[in-house]
Amino acid sequence: MIHILKHLYKIIVIARRVPDAWLLITLQLASGVAGVVGLPLLIPILKMLEGKTIGQLADPILNFINKGMVLIGIEPSFHSILATMSFLVIGSIMLDASVVLLGQFNQYQLYADSSIKLLNGYLHVRWPWMVKHHSGEMNHALYNEAAAWSETVFQSLRLIATTIQAVSYLIVALYVSWKGSFAAAIVLAVLITSNLLLSQRIKTISSQKNTKQKEFAEFVQTIQQNRKFLKSSMLYQAIKNRYNGMVEMLVRQARGMAWRTQIQRAWAQSCIFLILVSLLVFHKSLHLGYAELIVLFAAFTRMLPQITAISADYAAFASKIPVYEALEERTDQLEAEKEVYGSEKYISDSVIRFEHVNFSYSNGRQILLDLNLEIPPNKTVAIIGVSGEGKSTILDLLLGLWQPESGTIRYGMVSHKALDYKSFRSKVAYVSQETTLFSGTFRENLLVGSPDGGEEHLNQVLDVVQLSDMVQKLPDGLETLVGENGIRMSVGQRQRVGLARSLLMQPEILILDEATSALDLKTEGEILDVLFNRLHHKMTILIVTHRASTVKYADYVYVLEDGRVMQRAEVKV
Structure with missing residues (x-):
């Protein structure tokens, strides 16, 4: 009993997530009341067809309706009572349909709101958390868990609404014959209890299936990320074996949920049918006449799909509860891991200083040691050094993605602990070695950070990064789709798009993290010559590179070795 009450409480709590939930429940109650009053009127109507008059019928609901008709000046008659019954029953049906429709509309909005909230939380989470958790988990959350979350909320509302509708028809049945309906109610109680127990097993399987689906989503993503490696080395069989194993497990779990759900449905339909047969067998003992039998059949026939729907909805609800709880936990986690900034704004044209900064990752390896720069x-400042010396880590610390273990980073007079990093990052454009493009057109990728950028400025930047000729040769120019992650472009072309994207943002600080490493030396030199002729001493440029040829553009050069600045040089350009 406690287990059932816990389930009912959870349904009510989740249903409150639906916007206007109380309005929808009120409409459903109104639908139930209309059915309770309207359907029993069929008994006196049928008896009037047998020749009885209104005065000969001792029916409480009929008497109530007659008094109401007299009050508003309508003469009670067969046709007026028939019209009243039709209005009430059809009104009940229409109200019920309205509740379902409005509930579905709310479900779609809930999905949109939950996915937007999830993405917003992910974008504002701390960088260490983002690095630690696989992107496949987030893909699964956005694609699957958000949809299942909204479906769970909708299912909870449907369960309440359907239960109200079923109870209203049970009240009609009790009104006609309390003995037969009481026996039927006992059968229905056993039915619902058995379904609750069966749904608990469905919930367990669903939880296991959701975990496997997250693992599957991550694995599929890694296949896509390593497609060239797999294609080049013909490592198909091992990947296919693992993939097939995951798919087979998901299929087994889905089948386990499906057959249990169908057992619930079949069991519900069988019980209702047996109740109807019992009414026919024992109608004399229950003192049921022709009119009463018809109304009871009408009530139980209407109740049948409601009980079946309750079983199906609860099975669906139970199967999605683990996903619902997983998304709730993920949303809470994102909120708990949200980035916390200082309150002091970054002031433009401030000197940035690293003062005795030390940093190591969780594995304990010291990356930066007493760094000063x-x-x-x-x-233009260049930081050079071999791979693994901490060049990119310096950029991460500068952007506030990681925090120093000790030492201070000063942005003018503001320390890194007091800085509002949002105000700083809004003035930064970052170009990485591995430029990743968004799905969409060239134009959308170029203007992602400057949606209001003018056409003239766009064309100028395309000239600077030597993309104008390539764009002109494309079938749809700037409206050409770049393909999945820019797959139709070379690495060098993607880097140039990334560079153009950053220049169009017109930042105060431009960070080039091996941003031209995929270009040949001639193309790199041509682009950087034009770039620095236009921007030198007009913005702060931070270059991280292992190419000595890039150093000539810098005003200051820092040589990094073993996490320390081994040499600082001022270059006279």
Whole structure:
């Protein structure tokens, strides 16, 4: 009993997530009341067809309706009572349909709101959390869990609404014959209890299936990320074996849920049918006449799909509860891991200083040791060193993605602990070695950070990064789709798009993290010559590179070795 009450409480709590939930429940109650009053009127109507008059019928509901008709000046008659019954029953049906429709509309909006909230939470979470958790988990959450979450909320409302409708028809049945209906109610109670127990097993399987689906989503993503490696080395069989194993497990779990759900449905339909047969067998003992039997059949026939729907909805609800709870937990986790900023704004043209900064990752390996460097405003600073020396880590610390273990990063007079990093990052454009493009057109990718950018400025930037000729040769120009992650472009072309995207943002600080590493030396030199002729001393440029040829564009050069600045040089351009 406690287990059942817990389930009922959970249904009510989740249903409150539906916007205007109480309005929808009120409409459903109104539908139930209309059915309770309207359907029993069929008994006196049928008896009037047998020749009885209104005065000969001792029916409480009929008497109530007659008094109401007299009050509003309508003469009670066969036709007026028939019209009243029709209005009430059809009104009940229409109200019920309205509740379902409005509930579905709310479900679609809930899905949109939950997915937007999830994405917003992910974009504002702390970088260490983002690095630790696989992107496949987030894909699964956005694609599957958000939809299942909204479906769970809708199912909870449907369960309440359907239960109200079923109870209203049970009240009609009790009104006609309390003995037969009481026996039927006992059967229905046993039915609902058995379904609750069966649904608990469905919930367990669903929880296991959701875990496997997350693992499956992550694995599929890694296949896509390593497609060139797999294609080049013909490592198909091992991947297919693992993929097939995951698919077979998901199929087994889906089948387990499906047959249990169908057992619930078949069991519900069988019980209702046996109740109807019992009414026919024992109608004399229950003192049921022709009119009463018809109304009871009408009530139980209407109740049959409601009970079946309750079983099906609860099975669906139970199967989605683990996904619902997983998304709730993920949303709470994103909120708990939300980035916390200082309150002091970044002031433009401030000198940025690293003062005795130390940093290591969770594995304990020391990356930066007593690091000191200075980035003057409107100057170009280059940081060079071999791979693994901490060049990119310096950028991550600069952007506030990681925090120093000790030491201070000063942005003018503001320390990294007090800085509002949103105000700083809004002035930064970052170009990485592995430029990733968004699905969409060239134009959408170029203007993602500057949606209001003018056409003239766009064309100028395309000239700077040597993309104008390529764009002109495309079938749809800037409206050409770049393909999945820019798959139709070379690595060098993607890097140039990334560089153009950043230049169009017109930042105060431009960060180039091996941003031209995929270009040949001639193309790199041509692009950087034009770039620095236009921007040198007009914005702060931070270059991270292993190519010595890039150093000539810098005002200051820092040589990094073993996490320390081994050499600082001022270059006279």
